[in-house]
Amino acid sequence: MNLSAAALRRTAVALQAAAALGCATALHDWHDWSLAPALLAGIGVVLAVLGLAVAGAFAISQRGIGEPAKARPPLPRALLDTRPAPLTLPRALACYLREYAAVFRMFNWLQPFCSHRRLRPANAPSSRPPLLLVHGYGCNHAVWLDMQPALAAAGYHCEAIDLDPVFGDIDHYALEVRAAMARIAATTGQPPLLLCHSMGGLAARAALAGRGAPPPCRGIVTLGTPHHGCALARYGGGFNARQMRCG
Template sequence: MLARLLRVVTLAAAVFSLLWALLAWRAGQPWLMAGGLLLVIALHTGALGLEFLLAACLHAQDPTPHASAGQLLRAWLGECAASMRAFGWRQPWRSTREPDQPQGRGRRGIVFVHGYVCNRGLWLPWLTRCRARGVPFVAPSLEPVFGSIDDYVPIIEAAVARLERETGLPPLIVAHSMGGLALRAWWAAVPDAPARVHHVFTIGTPHRGTWLARFGLTRNAVQMRLGSSWAAALSPPGGRAAGLAAHCTCFYGHADNIVFPPQSACLPGAEARHIEATGHVALAHHPEVVSEVEARLLAAAPEPAAAG
C-alpha cells in the first residue's frame, strides 16, 4: 500500500517538473526549465530544515550534549540525501527487490522492523549486505500504514516465528523509529518473548514519545505523542514489558529531526548509544549501528557443534 502511495507522489513530482520545463521552453525562457524540479527539492529540504530547527530549539534541559551549528548542517545535508533515497527510490520502487531469506539452519538471523510511513524498502542496503554474507533475515512491512501500533503485533510474531523455525535460534531484532514501539507491543503481548529474542537494537525509537507527533492525526502518530496514555500503558512499573531493557541497545542522537528531545529515544534501563550529527532516516544506516549489529551477530554465532 505505502509503495503505491509513494509511487503516486514521486510520479506527480516528476510530471510537475516536466510540465514546468515544457512551459518554460514554450515561453522562450529555457533558463527556467529546471525551476519545477528545484521547487520540489526546495520544499522537501525546507521541511527537513524546519524539523532540525525545531529539534535544536526544543532540546531544552535534555542531558544529551547540544549539536553545534556545523553538526546540524551536516545532519541536514545527510538527511536530505538519505530521505530522498528512501522515499523517492527504495520504498516506492525497490521494496521487493530483496525478498526475505529466512533459511540458514544453525545461523542466527535478523528481523528488521521499519518505522512510521515506511516499508521494508527502508532496509534495502541491510538486506543486500545480509544476503551477500549469508545472514538469514525477515523484513516485514507493517500495515495498515496508519493503524494502531498494536495492529503490528501479529506481523512481528510471524516474522520472529519464521526465523526461529528456519534457523533454530532466537533472532536479533533491529527496529527503526516506530518499529521499536511495535516491538515493545509484541514483547508485552507474547508471554515467552524474552526466550525468543537474542538481542534488540532500536534506532531513533520514540520510547517516551516525540514532540513532533503532536501534529500527527493518525492512530499510530497519536500513540507516539509525548506522555501518551498508550505509551504509559505499554510499560507500567514492574510490568513484564519493562524487562526488554535488559536485552536492548538504543541508538539515539542529538540531531534526530523526528524524535526529540533526544533522551526520549532511550528506553530506561537499556544500553544507550549516542550518534552525533545524524538525522532520523540516516540513523538507520549509520556505520556505527551497522558495525555494532554485525559484532553482536558474530559474538552470538553458535559453536559449530551446536549449530550442527
Template sequence: MNARLQRIWVLLRLAVALLVGWRFGWGWGLLTLGAHAAVLALGFVQLRWVNRPAPGWGQLLRAWGHEVVASELAFSWRQPWREWAEADHLPAGAQTGVLLVHGFGCNRGRWNGWMKKLRAQGTAFVAPSMEPAFGSIDAYADEIEAGVRKLEALTGRTPVLCAHSMGGLALRAWWRKYGTGHAAPPRVITLGSPHGGTRMARFGQGRNAKQMRLRSPWLAELPAVTDVDCFWTPCDQIVNPAETAILPGSRAHRVDGVGHMGLVHSDAAWRCLQTALTDSSFSTPRRI
C-alpha cells in the first residue's frame, strides 16, 4: 500500500511542478519540485527548542542537507518503485541471518542499500513490508515471527533483528506476543525508534501513529528487550525529544549531523550490525 501511495505522490509532485513551470517558467517549476526541502527545514529548526542540550546550527544544517537526499532516495525512488528490487536472501548453508524491519510510512525498499551489501557478503536476510500501513503496530507481530522462524530454520540460530523508527516498537510488540516461544532474547539494533514516543506522532494518521504518541498507554505496556543497541541523533526531526529513542538499559549510540532517515545510512550502525553478526555466529549454538 505504501508503495502505491508514494507512486501517486511522486507523480503528483511532478505534475504540479510541470504545470507551474509551463505557466510561470521552468525555474519556478524546479522550486516547486524542491518545496519539500523547505518543509524539512522547519522540522530541524524546531529541534533548537525541543532538545536539551540543543544541537548546533552547523549540525542541523548538515543533517538537513543529508536528509533532503535520504528522503528523496527513499520516498521518490526506492520505496515507490524499487520495493522488491532486492529479494529476500536465503542461501543454503548460511551461518547468520538478519531480519530488517522498516518504519512508519515505509516499506522494505527502505533497506535496499543494506540488503545489497548483506547479499554480497553471503548473509541471509528477510525484509517484510508490513501491512496494514496505518493499522495497529501489534498487527505486525505475525509477519515478524514468520521472518524470524524462516531465518532460524535456515541458519539454526536466532537472527539479528534490525529496525528503523516504528519498526523498533513492532519488534517489542512481537516479543510480547511470541517471546515465550523463543529460548533466548534476540540481539536487537534500533535506529531512531520512538521507544518513549514522539511529539511528531500527533501529526500522523492511523492507529499506529496514535500508539507512538508521547506517554501513550500502549507504549507503557510494551515489554523491554534486553540485548539492544539504540542509535539516536540529536538532529532527529521525527523522533523527539531525542532521548525518547533510547530504551532504558540499552547500549545507546549517538550519531551527530544526520536526521531521522539518515540513520539508515550511518556507517556506525552498519558496523554495529557486522559486530552483532560476528558475535551471534559464535555465541548462539546452532540447532541441528
C-alpha cells in the first residue's frame, strides 16, 4: 500500500501526539504529577526531540557525517570565494529557531492538513512565464503554500504537482514532470519555468535529459537541490533516497 505524503505526515503527527500523551501518562501515574504539568512536559519532550532532529540534520549536511571523504563532492571555487564569515552564536541561534518554526509548520500543519488548498491566481495578466512548482523528497505541493502568494503577486501563474509514489524512482517522477510541462504549455501557450525544491530539481533535470524531445521549457531554478548527492540521503528510506546518496 502506497500512502500519500499527506497521509504519512498525518501519521507522524498522530505518533507525536501519542508520544506526548504517553510521557504525560507516565509522569501522572508513576510520579504523581498533576495532569496539566504532565501534559506540558510530554509536549515539551516531543518538541525537544524534534529540535534535536533539526539540529542533527544540519550537522549531517554540514559535515557529511556517515559519508567517506572521497564521496563528498568538493565545493565549487566560486562558492568558496563568496562564502560569508561564520555566524555569531546569537545569529546562529536565531537562524536555528526560525528553521525550527518553519519545519514544525511545514511538516505538522501545511503538508498533512493543507494539501487541499488551492494556489492563488496571479494578480494580473503578465508576460512572465508560467511556473511549475516541483516539491522535494517525502513532501507534497503544500510546501509551496507560504511562498506561492508572493509569486502570484509578482504576476506568475503557478501550478504544482505531487510526485507519487512518495519513495519512488526519480526517473519515474521525470515522466510526471514532463506531462505537467506539456499540459501547462498547451493550456497557457507558453513553456513553463520550473521552480524546484530539493529532490524536485533532480526530477526536473531527469525530465529534460530523458528519452525523446522534452516539452518546451523556459529553464529550471533549483533551491537546495543535491546535484552532487546528499549526506542525509543515507538515512532516508526508499529508492529515491538511495539515488541521492553521495557518489
